[in-house]
Amino acid sequence: MTSTTRVHRLAVIRGDGIGPEVIDASLEVLAAAESLFGFRAELTEISAGARHYLATGELFTPALQAQLRDHDAILFGAMGDPAVAPGVLERGFILEMRRSFAQAVNLRPVKLYPGVTTPIAGLTPERCDLVIVRENTEGSYVGRGSTVHVGTPHAVAVQESVNTRMGVERVVEFAFRLAERRGGTLTLCHKKNILVEAGTLWQSTVDDLSARFPTVPVDYVHVDALCFYLPTTPERFNVVVTDNLFGDIITDLGAAIQGGLGVAASANLNLDGCGPSMFEAIHGSAPDIAGRGWANPIGAVLSTAMCLAHLGEIDAARAIEAAAVHLLAQLPATAGPRMGFSTAHLGREIAGLVTSGAP
Amino acid sequence: MTSTTRVHRLAVIRGDGIGPEVIDASLEVLAAAESLFGFRAELTEISAGARHYLATGELFTPALQAQLRDHDAILFGAMGDPAVAPGVLERGFILEMRRSFAQAVNLRPVKLYPGVTTPIAGLTPERCDLVIVRENTEGSYVGRGSTVHVGTPHAVAVQESVNTRMGVERVVEFAFRLAERRGGTLTLCHKKNILVEAGTLWQSTVDDLSARFPTVPVDYVHVDALCFYLPTTPERFNVVVTDNLFGDIITDLGAAIQGGLGVAASANLNLDGCGPSMFEAIHGSAPDIAGRGWANPIGAVLSTAMCLAHLGEIDAARAIEAAAVHLLAQLPATAGPRMGFSTAHLGREIAGLVTSGAP
Numbered sequence: 064m065t066s067t068t069r070v071h072r073l074a075v076i077r078g079d080g081i082g083p084e085v086i087d088a089s090l091e092v093l094a095a096a097e098s099l100f101g102f103r104a105e106l107t108e109i110s111a112g113a114r115h116y117l118a119t120g121e122l123f124t125p126a127l128q129a130q131l132r133d134h135d136a137i138l139f140g141a142m143g144d145p146a147v148a149p150g151v152l153e154r155g156f157i158l159e160m161r162r163s164f165a166q167a168v169n170l171r172p173v174k175l176y177p178g179v180t181t182p183i184a185g186l187t188p189e190r191c192d193l194v195i196v197r198e199n200t201e202g203s204y205v206g207r208g209s210t211v212h213v214g215t216p217h218a219v220a221v222q223e224s225v226n227t228r229m230g231v232e233r234v235v236e237f238a239f240r241l242a243e244r245r246g247g248t249l250t251l252c253h254k255k256n257i258l259v260e261a262g263t264l265w266q267s268t269v270d271d272l273s274a275r276f277p278t279v280p281v282d283y284v285h286v287d288a289l290c291f292y293l294p295t296t297p298e299r300f301n302v303v304v305t306d307n308l309f310g311d312i313i314t315d316l317g318a319a320i321q322g323g324l325g326v327a328a329s330a331n332l333n334l335d336g337c338g339p340s341m342f343e344a345i346h347g348s349a350p351d352i353a354g355r356g357w358a359n360p361i362g363a364v365l366s367t368a369m370c371l372a373h374l375g376e377i378d379a380a381r382a383i384e385a386a387a388v389h390l391l392a393q394l395p396a397t398a399g400p401r402m403g404f405s406t407a408h409l410g411r412e413i414a415g416l417v418t419s420g421a422p
Numbered sequence: 423m424t425s426t427t428r429v430h431r432l433a434v435i436r437g438d439g440i441g442p443e444v445i446d447a448s449l450e451v452l453a454a455a456e457s458l459f460g461f462r463a464e465l466t467e468i469s470a471g472a473r474h475y476l477a478t479g480e481l482f483t484p485a486l487q488a489q490l491r492d493h494d495a496i497l498f499g500a501m502g503d504p505a506v507a508p509g510v511l512e513r514g515f516i517l518e519m520r521r522s523f524a525q526a527v528n529l530r531p532v533k534l535y536p537g538v539t540t541p542i543a544g545l546t547p548e549r550c551d552l553v554i555v556r557e558n559t560e561g562s563y564v565g566r567g568s569t570v571h572v573g574t575p576h577a578v579a580v581q582e583s584v585n586t587r588m589g590v591e592r593v594v595e596f597a598f599r600l601a602e603r604r605g606g607t608l609t610l611c612h613k614k615n616i617l618v619e620a621g622t623l624w625q626s627t628v629d630d631l632s633a634r635f636p637t638v639p640v641d642y643v644h645v646d647a648l649c650f651y652l653p654t655t656p657e658r659f660n661v662v663v664t665d666n667l668f669g670d671i672i673t674d675l676g677a678a679i680q681g682g683l684g685v686a687a688s689a690n691l692n693l694d695g696c697g698p699s700m701f702e703a704i705h706g707s708a709p710d711i712a713g714r715g716w717a718n719p720i721g722a723v724l725s726t727a728m729c730l731a732h733l734g735e736i737d738a739a740r741a742i743e744a745a746a747v748h749l750l751a752q753l754p755a756t757a758g759p760r761m762g763f764s765t766a767h768l769g770r771e772i773a774g775l776v777t778s779g780a781p
């Protein structure tokens with residue numbers, strides 16, 4: 064470590080529901096890592112989300128966008144409230160952010176940590192350690208479509224999925240590099256036998272780039288088959304690259320397999336330096352358990368570790384992941400609200416483990 | 423039972439790989455049911471599939487279409503061979519058949535039978551008994567799309583999903599009736615927060631029809647969330663209605679949960695009497711195990727039962743399902759090639775159970 068302190072400017076969006084709780088726990092862990100690993104996190108609290116929207120009518124405003132752009136990364140809690148109509152925050156905020164900041168890759172590790180209860184019988188951590196690389200700004204998420212004869216018996220709704228070679232290529236290239244680093248296979252997940260135009264673009268991009276990564280074996284699996292294999296033989300996969308909508312679907316399945324939304328982390332990565340990346344747990348705002356201090360902060364803490372790795376703080380990222388994993392293995396299999404488990408407590412424990420360098 | 427013999431004219435497509443083996447077993451069971459339940463199945467063997475295509479270049483020809491149309495239903499083994507390029511049989515045969523015969527619904531029970539090994543820890547048959555009603559001729563399967571600047575760095579691929587009110591309505595109405603009969607909830611599975619045009623059409627159709635089915639509670643779940651819930655809490659679902667592509671994906675997940683492709687059955691239902699319905703196991707042609715007599719015929723036998731139910735032979739359908747379920751419960755949990763299990767043997771056993779009226 065050098066003696067100059069590295070400064071990282073982080074925007075923090077606590078959001079709604081359990082978002083603030085899991086962010087609090089994450090920030091405690093972050094603070095512990097800061098002192099130990101010789102960097103400083105300059106935090107800017109940003110008000111956004113469902114409650115903010117209900118109070119102000121504001122979503123992803125130009126002012127907010129400018130403010131966020133001025134940061135090195137974004138830590139994101141969760142967004143959502145039953146009082147906001149479905150789709151409003153998703154399209155008005157999340158998708159706008161991904162698009163404006165060219166967060167081209169949605170990165171989601173599917174890793175079963177020791178001691179975590181998975182719904183899959185007999186699954187062991189050795190057999191479940193893959194990463195899903197989801198395209199994050201194109202495909203069915205472009206918001207293109209139209210309906211004619213609305214409200215009549217002959218209504219026709221057309222929904223378009225748009226993929227560009229450039230959009231696909233940057234994601235596939237990222238996935239190849241990751242597979243190279245992990246020494247694993249790159250699997251393309253699509254439905255190219257039916258979605259011929261999109262599938263051909265994806266497959267030809269993989270084929271073209273494959274020449275540049277001669278050490279990476281390449282495979283292809285239809286999305287339906289992948290949903291069959293993921294719960295039964297996750298060891299088939301190491302790095303999976305896929306389209307936006309398929310990625311949305313299979314990463315939730317991955318989260319189920321790795322033991323629930325509480326432990327699943329994700330990164331929305333900008334790859335060209337033209338905007339901040341965003342890091343969040345996969346879970347939503349979970350209004351039903353908000354405010355009780357029961358939310359599992361592990362997904363948020365692991366997302367914070369991904370953020371630090373992205374900012375070059377590899378040692379800090381490793382220490383946080385190791386501490387979280389160590390703690391997970393200690394929790395009783397039935398950890399939950401009535402077992403003395405609390406969000407703040409877990410945050411404190413992980414922070415303590417990081418500080419003591421224990422695991 | 424009346425004394426006049428009911429005659430059902432069935433077209434039988436054995437197809438490729440393990441298709442012929444599982445069809446043989448199914449026909450043995452069918453024959454046993456025939457004599458007992460007072461109907462007669464007039465079978466027409468039809469040559470089609472990968473080997474037929476490789477030998478003749480023929481897919482779903484007008485002559486074949488006319489011949490099939492002349493039958494009350496189609497029993498289908500499986501299609502596929504590594505020597506045929508991906509997509510050729512799918513688009514050239516399966517999709518053409520679904521479209522020409524207006525097989526509007528793809529019906530897939532997800533039922534965990536007693537004694538079947540599921541990958542889900544602790545899952546019991548009581549908790550896993552749902553039916554997925556998949557729209558079968560529209561959506562992303564319409565084959566619409568185009569690519570500009572093919573093969574250049576600025577290539578753009580557009581893939582369209584088209585849904586018509588009429589297409590959606592007939593499927594949703596079918597699903598409502600099924601939910602009414604089963605006394606369960608109807609869950610719409612979509613991604614309406616992102617796929618706004620298609621999602622609005624689906625949701626408004628469900629809303630409109632709901633008034634006609636006041637006893638059926640209605641629910642909505644995003645497809646990503648459903649892939650999280652299906653392996654963890656399948657008891658949340660009774661009848662799920664969904665779009666073609668989502669249905670393709672979630673039914674394979676359902677097959678995994680119910681203990682594998684070997685036991686999963688399906689029906690491609692024509693609803694307006696203008697063409698035959700088609701019944702097939704969910705598994706493919708499995709070239710790797712073809713010819714060894716190891717294929718599990720249960721999915722095909724249960725599909726035959728669905729065929730008989732569709733033709734009004736409810737008692738025969740029930741007897742076959744009961745026999746297959748009884749046998750499943752007897753098989754050692756690790757049933758498989760090296761356990762004395764054979765396709766023909768299972769077929770014979772089920773036929774015997776049907777004849778003796780045992781279960």
Ligand SMILES: CC(C)[C@H](C(=O)O)[C@@H](O)C(=O)O
Nearest residue numbers: 153154157158311314616646
């Ligand atoms: C909130 C929503 C827009 C989002 C998506 O569909 O991408 C979510 O499901 C996710 O996976 O991050």
Ligand SMILES: CC(C)[C@H](C(=O)O)[C@@H](O)C(=O)O
Nearest residue numbers: 257287512513516517670673
């Ligand atoms: C063979 C293929 C066209 C088909 C589909 O995608 O519908 C299959 O996956 C299925 O689910 O029946």
